Amino acid sequence: NRQVRLAARPTGTPGPEVWDHTSEPVPEPGEGRLVVRISHISLDPAMRGWMNAGRSYIPPVEIGAVMRALGLGEVVASQHPDFAVGDLVTGTFGVQEYAESDGEGLQKVQPSDAVPPERYLALLGMTGMTAYFGLFDVGALREGDTVVVSGAAGAVGSVVGQLAKIAGARVVGIAGGAEKCAWIVDELGFDAAIDYRSQDVGRELRTAAPDGVDVYFDNVGGEILDAVLTRLSLGARVVICGAISQYNAESAPAGPANYLSLLVNRARMQGFVVFDYADRYGDAAKELAGWLAEGRIHSREDVVEGTVDDFPDVLLRLFRGENTGKLVLRLQQA
Numbered sequence: 001n002r003q004v005r006l007a008a009r010p011t012g013t014p015g016p017e018v019w020d021h022t023s024e025p026v027p028e029p030g031e032g033r034l035v036v037r038i039s040h041i042s043l044d045p046a047m048r049g050w051m052n053a054g055r056s057y058i059p060p061v062e063i064g065a066v067m068r069a070l071g072l073g074e075v076v077a078s079q080h081p082d083f084a085v086g087d088l089v090t091g092t093f094g095v096q097e098y099a100e101s102d103g104e105g106l107q108k109v110q111p112s113d114a115v116p117p118e119r120y121l122a123l124l125g126m127t128g129m130t131a132y133f134g135l136f137d138v139g140a141l142r143e144g145d146t147v148v149v150s151g152a153a154g155a156v157g158s159v160v161g162q163l164a165k166i167a168g169a170r171v172v173g174i175a176g177g178a179e180k181c182a183w184i185v186d187e188l189g190f191d192a193a194i195d196y197r198s199q200d201v202g203r204e205l206r207t208a209a210p211d212g213v214d215v216y217f218d219n220v221g222g223e224i225l226d227a228v229l230t231r232l233s234l235g236a237r238v239v240i241c242g243a244i245s246q247y248n249a250e251s252a253p254a255g256p257a258n259y260l261s262l263l264v265n266r267a268r269m270q271g272f273v274v275f276d277y278a279d280r281y282g283d284a285a286k287e288l289a290g291w292l293a294e295g296r297i298h299s300r301e302d303v304v305e306g307t308v309d310d311f312p313d314v315l316l317r318l319f320r321g322e323n324t325g326k327l328v329l330r331l332q333q334a
Protein backbone atom coordinates (compact mmCIF):
# COMPACT_ATOMS: atom_id res chain seq x y z
CA ASN A 1 0.00 0.00 0.00
CA ARG A 2 1.91 3.06 -1.30
CA GLN A 3 1.18 6.22 0.66
CA VAL A 4 2.07 9.89 0.64
CA ARG A 5 2.53 11.38 4.10
CA LEU A 6 3.01 14.96 5.28
CA ALA A 7 6.63 15.17 6.47
CA ALA A 8 6.85 18.88 7.29
CA ARG A 9 4.69 22.00 7.26
CA PRO A 10 5.36 24.01 4.09
CA THR A 11 6.10 27.68 3.74
CA GLY A 12 5.00 28.94 0.37
CA THR A 13 4.54 26.45 -2.43
CA PRO A 14 4.86 22.88 -1.10
CA GLY A 15 7.94 21.26 -2.63
CA PRO A 16 9.08 17.61 -2.48
CA GLU A 17 10.68 18.19 0.96
CA VAL A 18 7.28 18.32 2.69
CA TRP A 19 6.31 14.80 1.56
CA ASP A 20 7.28 11.30 2.61
CA HIS A 21 6.59 8.36 0.30
CA THR A 22 5.99 5.20 2.32
CA SER A 23 4.71 1.69 1.83
CA GLU A 24 2.80 -0.63 4.16
CA PRO A 25 1.09 -4.00 3.82
CA VAL A 26 -2.45 -3.78 2.45
CA PRO A 27 -4.74 -3.49 5.50
CA GLU A 28 -7.20 -6.22 6.53
CA PRO A 29 -10.62 -5.07 7.72
CA GLY A 30 -11.37 -5.56 11.42
CA GLU A 31 -14.87 -6.35 12.73
CA GLY A 32 -17.39 -3.78 11.38
CA ARG A 33 -14.81 -2.32 8.99
CA LEU A 34 -13.94 -2.48 5.30
CA VAL A 35 -11.03 -1.91 2.94
CA VAL A 36 -11.22 0.17 -0.24
CA ARG A 37 -8.85 0.01 -3.19
CA ILE A 38 -8.62 3.61 -4.32
CA SER A 39 -8.96 4.33 -8.03
CA HIS A 40 -9.36 8.15 -8.07
CA ILE A 41 -7.97 10.88 -5.83
CA SER A 42 -9.51 14.37 -5.75
CA LEU A 43 -7.10 17.32 -5.93
CA ASP A 44 -8.39 20.28 -3.96
CA PRO A 45 -6.91 23.72 -3.33
CA ALA A 46 -8.08 23.31 0.28
CA MET A 47 -5.38 20.66 0.73
CA ARG A 48 -2.88 23.48 1.00
CA GLY A 49 -4.76 24.84 4.01
CA TRP A 50 -5.00 21.40 5.65
CA MET A 51 -1.18 21.29 5.65
CA ASN A 52 -0.91 24.35 7.91
CA ALA A 53 -0.89 24.19 11.70
CA GLY A 54 -3.49 26.21 13.54
CA ARG A 55 -7.20 26.54 13.93
CA SER A 56 -9.40 26.13 10.88
CA TYR A 57 -12.74 24.55 9.95
CA ILE A 58 -11.07 21.12 10.10
CA PRO A 59 -8.01 19.96 12.11
CA PRO A 60 -4.67 20.13 10.27
CA VAL A 61 -3.11 16.95 8.85
CA GLU A 62 -0.66 15.75 11.50
CA ILE A 63 3.03 15.52 10.62
CA GLY A 64 3.69 11.91 9.66
CA ALA A 65 0.06 11.19 8.77
CA VAL A 66 -1.18 10.09 5.35
CA MET A 67 -2.21 13.25 3.48
CA ARG A 68 -5.97 13.83 3.67
CA ALA A 69 -7.79 13.49 0.35
CA LEU A 70 -11.23 12.69 -0.95
CA GLY A 71 -11.32 9.76 -3.28
CA LEU A 72 -13.25 7.02 -4.97
CA GLY A 73 -12.62 3.31 -4.91
CA GLU A 74 -13.93 -0.21 -4.75
CA VAL A 75 -14.60 -2.22 -1.61
CA VAL A 76 -12.20 -5.17 -1.79
CA ALA A 77 -12.79 -6.65 1.67
CA SER A 78 -15.63 -6.08 4.10
CA GLN A 79 -16.65 -7.06 7.59
CA HIS A 80 -19.23 -4.25 7.54
CA PRO A 81 -22.93 -5.10 7.28
CA ASP A 82 -23.71 -2.20 4.88
CA PHE A 83 -20.84 -2.63 2.40
CA ALA A 84 -20.13 -5.59 0.13
CA VAL A 85 -17.07 -6.43 -1.94
CA GLY A 86 -17.48 -4.72 -5.32
CA ASP A 87 -19.35 -1.65 -4.02
CA LEU A 88 -17.99 1.63 -5.37
CA VAL A 89 -17.69 4.33 -2.73
CA THR A 90 -16.46 7.88 -2.22
CA GLY A 91 -14.95 9.09 1.04
CA THR A 92 -11.98 10.73 2.70
CA PHE A 93 -9.51 7.96 1.98
CA GLY A 94 -6.19 9.85 1.88
CA VAL A 95 -3.36 9.79 -0.62
CA GLN A 96 -2.75 6.04 -0.70
CA GLU A 97 -3.69 2.96 -2.66
CA TYR A 98 -5.81 1.25 -0.01
CA ALA A 99 -7.80 2.66 2.90
CA GLU A 100 -9.40 0.98 5.87
CA SER A 101 -12.67 2.49 7.08
CA ASP A 102 -15.51 2.03 9.53
CA GLY A 103 -17.92 3.19 6.82
CA GLU A 104 -18.53 6.59 8.43
CA GLY A 105 -19.01 9.28 5.76
CA LEU A 106 -18.79 6.86 2.83
CA GLN A 107 -21.22 7.24 -0.08
CA LYS A 108 -22.07 4.44 -2.48
CA VAL A 109 -22.00 5.56 -6.12
CA GLN A 110 -23.11 3.99 -9.39
CA PRO A 111 -21.14 5.09 -12.42
CA SER A 112 -22.60 4.19 -15.81
CA ASP A 113 -21.87 4.68 -19.50
CA ALA A 114 -23.25 8.19 -19.13
CA VAL A 115 -21.58 9.02 -15.81
CA PRO A 116 -17.86 8.24 -15.45
CA PRO A 117 -16.64 7.48 -11.92
CA GLU A 118 -14.58 10.69 -11.59
CA ARG A 119 -17.80 12.73 -11.94
CA TYR A 120 -18.63 11.71 -8.37
CA LEU A 121 -15.64 13.79 -7.29
CA ALA A 122 -16.74 16.67 -9.56
CA LEU A 123 -20.28 17.85 -10.34
CA LEU A 124 -21.87 15.02 -8.35
CA GLY A 125 -19.48 15.40 -5.41
CA MET A 126 -18.10 18.16 -3.23
CA THR A 127 -17.45 20.43 -6.20
CA GLY A 128 -21.10 20.44 -7.22
CA MET A 129 -22.25 20.86 -3.61
CA THR A 130 -19.94 23.84 -3.13
CA ALA A 131 -21.23 25.57 -6.25
CA TYR A 132 -24.86 24.81 -5.43
CA PHE A 133 -24.99 25.93 -1.81
CA GLY A 134 -22.54 28.77 -2.30
CA LEU A 135 -24.55 30.27 -5.12
CA PHE A 136 -28.13 29.57 -4.09
CA ASP A 137 -27.90 29.72 -0.28
CA VAL A 138 -25.02 32.04 0.52
CA GLY A 139 -25.32 34.08 -2.69
CA ALA A 140 -29.13 34.17 -2.49
CA LEU A 141 -29.25 34.32 -6.28
CA ARG A 142 -32.28 35.96 -7.87
CA GLU A 143 -33.47 35.76 -11.45
CA GLY A 144 -32.03 38.61 -13.50
CA ASP A 145 -28.99 39.07 -11.23
CA THR A 146 -25.58 39.70 -12.70
CA VAL A 147 -23.21 37.07 -11.33
CA VAL A 148 -19.44 37.29 -11.54
CA VAL A 149 -17.39 34.20 -10.71
CA SER A 150 -13.60 33.89 -10.53
CA GLY A 151 -11.70 30.66 -11.07
CA ALA A 152 -14.41 30.34 -13.70
CA ALA A 153 -12.86 27.51 -15.72
CA GLY A 154 -12.03 25.52 -12.61
CA ALA A 155 -14.06 22.81 -10.93
CA VAL A 156 -16.33 24.92 -8.72
CA GLY A 157 -16.36 28.07 -10.86
CA SER A 158 -17.42 26.31 -14.05
CA VAL A 159 -20.40 24.81 -12.23
CA VAL A 160 -21.33 28.09 -10.52
CA GLY A 161 -21.62 29.86 -13.87
CA GLN A 162 -23.78 27.15 -15.39
CA LEU A 163 -26.08 27.03 -12.35
CA ALA A 164 -26.47 30.79 -12.49
CA LYS A 165 -27.47 30.55 -16.16
CA ILE A 166 -30.06 27.87 -15.34
CA ALA A 167 -31.45 30.22 -12.69
CA GLY A 168 -31.78 33.07 -15.19
CA ALA A 169 -28.80 35.23 -14.31
CA ARG A 170 -26.33 37.10 -16.49
CA VAL A 171 -22.94 35.48 -15.92
CA VAL A 172 -19.43 36.83 -16.27
CA GLY A 173 -16.49 34.51 -15.65
CA ILE A 174 -12.93 35.50 -14.76
CA ALA A 175 -10.28 32.97 -15.76
CA GLY A 176 -6.64 32.75 -16.79
CA GLY A 177 -5.98 32.54 -20.53
CA ALA A 178 -7.83 32.82 -23.83
CA GLU A 179 -8.55 29.11 -24.09
CA LYS A 180 -10.32 28.93 -20.74
CA CYS A 181 -12.26 32.10 -21.53
CA ALA A 182 -13.39 30.68 -24.88
CA TRP A 183 -14.46 27.43 -23.23
CA ILE A 184 -16.72 29.03 -20.62
CA VAL A 185 -18.44 31.26 -23.18
CA ASP A 186 -18.66 28.93 -26.17
CA GLU A 187 -19.25 25.60 -24.45
CA LEU A 188 -20.75 26.49 -21.09
CA GLY A 189 -22.89 29.46 -22.16
CA PHE A 190 -21.42 32.18 -19.93
CA ASP A 191 -22.38 35.65 -21.24
CA ALA A 192 -18.87 37.05 -21.03
CA ALA A 193 -15.37 36.17 -19.88
CA ILE A 194 -12.47 38.22 -18.62
CA ASP A 195 -8.92 36.93 -18.97
CA TYR A 196 -7.25 38.26 -15.84
CA ARG A 197 -3.82 37.41 -17.19
CA SER A 198 -4.08 39.74 -20.18
CA GLN A 199 -6.93 42.10 -19.28
CA ASP A 200 -7.65 44.69 -16.60
CA VAL A 201 -10.46 43.09 -14.57
CA GLY A 202 -11.84 46.34 -13.15
CA ARG A 203 -12.01 48.01 -16.54
CA GLU A 204 -13.48 45.01 -18.35
CA LEU A 205 -16.21 44.70 -15.72
CA ARG A 206 -17.51 48.13 -16.67
CA THR A 207 -18.57 46.72 -20.04
CA ALA A 208 -19.27 43.13 -19.00
CA ALA A 209 -21.40 44.12 -15.99
CA PRO A 210 -22.57 47.66 -16.78
CA ASP A 211 -25.27 47.66 -14.09
CA GLY A 212 -22.93 46.34 -11.41
CA VAL A 213 -22.39 42.97 -9.81
CA ASP A 214 -25.22 41.47 -7.75
CA VAL A 215 -23.42 38.28 -6.75
CA TYR A 216 -19.67 37.85 -6.75
CA PHE A 217 -18.64 34.23 -6.19
CA ASP A 218 -14.98 34.48 -5.21
CA ASN A 219 -12.64 31.52 -5.60
CA VAL A 220 -9.38 33.42 -5.80
CA GLY A 221 -9.24 36.46 -3.45
CA GLY A 222 -6.44 39.00 -3.75
CA GLU A 223 -6.40 41.64 -6.47
CA ILE A 224 -9.31 40.14 -8.37
CA LEU A 225 -11.55 40.33 -5.30
CA ASP A 226 -10.49 43.93 -4.85
CA ALA A 227 -11.28 44.78 -8.46
CA VAL A 228 -14.76 43.25 -8.29
CA LEU A 229 -15.54 45.05 -5.00
CA THR A 230 -15.42 48.36 -6.83
CA ARG A 231 -18.27 47.21 -9.12
CA LEU A 232 -20.85 45.99 -6.57
CA SER A 233 -24.50 46.90 -7.04
CA LEU A 234 -26.78 48.02 -4.22
CA GLY A 235 -27.45 45.04 -1.91
CA ALA A 236 -24.82 42.84 -3.54
CA ARG A 237 -23.71 39.51 -2.05
CA VAL A 238 -20.03 38.56 -2.08
CA VAL A 239 -19.57 34.82 -1.53
CA ILE A 240 -16.14 33.98 -0.13
CA CYS A 241 -15.71 30.41 -1.32
CA GLY A 242 -11.92 30.41 -1.50
CA ALA A 243 -8.83 32.50 -2.11
CA ILE A 244 -6.41 30.34 -4.04
CA SER A 245 -4.20 33.31 -4.93
CA GLN A 246 -3.35 33.55 -1.21
CA TYR A 247 -2.85 29.91 -0.20
CA ASN A 248 0.89 29.81 -0.90
CA ALA A 249 1.52 33.41 0.14
CA GLU A 250 4.36 33.76 2.65
CA SER A 251 3.11 36.99 4.14
CA ALA A 252 -0.40 38.14 4.95
CA PRO A 253 -2.15 39.98 2.11
CA ALA A 254 -2.63 43.71 2.51
CA GLY A 255 -6.36 42.94 2.61
CA PRO A 256 -9.05 44.17 0.31
CA ALA A 257 -8.47 47.87 -0.12
CA ASN A 258 -11.95 48.43 -1.46
CA TYR A 259 -14.01 46.84 1.30
CA LEU A 260 -15.83 50.10 2.05
CA SER A 261 -17.80 49.32 -1.07
CA LEU A 262 -19.72 46.94 1.21
CA LEU A 263 -20.86 49.92 3.24
CA VAL A 264 -21.68 52.16 0.31
CA ASN A 265 -23.70 49.43 -1.40
CA ARG A 266 -25.22 47.91 1.77
CA ALA A 267 -23.67 44.70 0.48
CA ARG A 268 -22.63 41.66 2.44
CA MET A 269 -19.60 39.45 2.14
CA GLN A 270 -19.91 35.97 3.60
CA GLY A 271 -17.66 32.97 3.82
CA PHE A 272 -18.97 29.42 3.93
CA VAL A 273 -17.80 25.83 4.25
CA VAL A 274 -19.62 23.27 2.14
CA PHE A 275 -19.55 20.62 4.92
CA ASP A 276 -22.17 22.65 6.82
CA TYR A 277 -24.72 21.66 4.15
CA ALA A 278 -24.08 17.91 4.43
CA ASP A 279 -27.65 17.09 5.45
CA ARG A 280 -28.89 18.59 2.15
CA TYR A 281 -26.32 16.99 -0.21
CA GLY A 282 -28.82 14.30 -1.25
CA ASP A 283 -31.38 16.79 -2.56
CA ALA A 284 -28.75 18.92 -4.29
CA ALA A 285 -27.16 15.89 -5.93
CA LYS A 286 -30.57 14.82 -7.28
CA GLU A 287 -31.19 18.22 -8.81
CA LEU A 288 -27.69 18.41 -10.30
CA ALA A 289 -27.98 14.87 -11.72
CA GLY A 290 -31.29 15.85 -13.30
CA TRP A 291 -29.78 18.88 -15.07
CA LEU A 292 -26.85 16.73 -16.14
CA ALA A 293 -29.14 14.08 -17.65
CA GLU A 294 -31.12 16.80 -19.46
CA GLY A 295 -27.90 18.20 -20.92
CA ARG A 296 -28.46 21.58 -19.22
CA ILE A 297 -25.17 21.39 -17.37
CA HIS A 298 -21.78 19.91 -18.25
CA SER A 299 -19.19 18.44 -15.95
CA ARG A 300 -15.61 18.46 -17.12
CA GLU A 301 -13.03 16.38 -15.32
CA ASP A 302 -9.34 16.88 -15.93
CA VAL A 303 -8.04 13.37 -15.28
CA VAL A 304 -4.32 12.78 -14.84
CA GLU A 305 -3.13 9.18 -14.94
CA GLY A 306 -0.45 8.25 -12.43
CA THR A 307 0.43 6.70 -9.11
CA VAL A 308 0.08 8.05 -5.59
CA ASP A 309 3.72 9.13 -5.86
CA ASP A 310 2.67 11.67 -8.50
CA PHE A 311 0.31 13.42 -6.06
CA PRO A 312 2.73 16.19 -4.95
CA ASP A 313 3.29 17.30 -8.55
CA VAL A 314 -0.30 16.96 -9.66
CA LEU A 315 -1.46 19.07 -6.70
CA LEU A 316 0.68 21.99 -7.89
CA ARG A 317 -1.18 22.10 -11.21
CA LEU A 318 -4.05 23.78 -9.35
CA PHE A 319 -1.82 26.66 -8.32
CA ARG A 320 -0.38 27.05 -11.80
CA GLY A 321 -3.83 27.03 -13.39
CA GLU A 322 -2.96 23.97 -15.45
CA ASN A 323 -6.35 22.35 -14.93
CA THR A 324 -9.64 23.02 -16.68
CA GLY A 325 -12.59 21.61 -14.77
CA LYS A 326 -12.12 19.23 -11.86
CA LEU A 327 -8.59 17.88 -11.36
CA VAL A 328 -8.53 14.17 -10.50
CA LEU A 329 -5.63 11.71 -10.23
CA ARG A 330 -6.59 8.30 -11.60
CA LEU A 331 -4.40 5.60 -10.11
CA GLN A 332 -2.94 3.10 -12.49
CA GLN A 333 -3.70 -0.31 -11.02
CA ALA A 334 -0.59 -2.33 -10.41
Ligand code: NDP
Binds near residue numbers: 175327
Ligand atom coordinates in the same frame (compact mmCIF):
# COMPACT_ATOMS: atom_id res chain seq x y z
P1 NDP B 1 -10.10 24.83 -9.43
O1 NDP B 1 -10.49 23.69 -10.29
O2 NDP B 1 -10.79 26.14 -9.63
O3 NDP B 1 -8.54 25.01 -9.57
C1 NDP B 1 -7.88 26.14 -9.13
C2 NDP B 1 -7.85 27.24 -10.20
O4 NDP B 1 -7.52 28.46 -9.56
C3 NDP B 1 -6.76 27.06 -11.26
O5 NDP B 1 -7.17 26.25 -12.33
C4 NDP B 1 -6.45 28.48 -11.67
O6 NDP B 1 -7.23 28.84 -12.82
C5 NDP B 1 -6.93 29.33 -10.49
N1 NDP B 1 -5.78 30.01 -9.85
C6 NDP B 1 -4.66 29.44 -9.36
N2 NDP B 1 -3.85 30.38 -8.86
C7 NDP B 1 -4.48 31.58 -9.05
C8 NDP B 1 -4.15 32.93 -8.74
N3 NDP B 1 -2.99 33.24 -8.14
N4 NDP B 1 -5.03 33.90 -9.08
C9 NDP B 1 -6.20 33.59 -9.69
N5 NDP B 1 -6.56 32.33 -10.00
C10 NDP B 1 -5.71 31.34 -9.68
O7 NDP B 1 -10.27 24.41 -7.90
P2 NDP B 1 -11.65 24.13 -7.14
O8 NDP B 1 -12.78 24.42 -8.04
O9 NDP B 1 -11.56 22.81 -6.50
O10 NDP B 1 -11.65 25.22 -5.99
C11 NDP B 1 -11.94 26.59 -6.30
C12 NDP B 1 -11.99 27.39 -5.00
O11 NDP B 1 -13.06 26.93 -4.18
C13 NDP B 1 -10.72 27.27 -4.16
O12 NDP B 1 -10.42 28.55 -3.62
C14 NDP B 1 -11.12 26.30 -3.07
O13 NDP B 1 -10.36 26.47 -1.92
C15 NDP B 1 -12.58 26.70 -2.88
N6 NDP B 1 -13.42 25.68 -2.25
C16 NDP B 1 -14.14 26.04 -1.16
C17 NDP B 1 -15.01 25.18 -0.55
C18 NDP B 1 -15.79 25.66 0.61
O14 NDP B 1 -16.45 24.85 1.25
N7 NDP B 1 -15.78 26.96 0.91
C19 NDP B 1 -15.15 23.78 -1.03
C20 NDP B 1 -14.39 23.50 -2.23
C21 NDP B 1 -13.55 24.43 -2.82
P3 NDP B 1 -6.75 30.05 -13.80
O15 NDP B 1 -6.00 29.41 -14.92
O16 NDP B 1 -8.05 30.66 -14.21
O17 NDP B 1 -5.88 30.94 -12.99
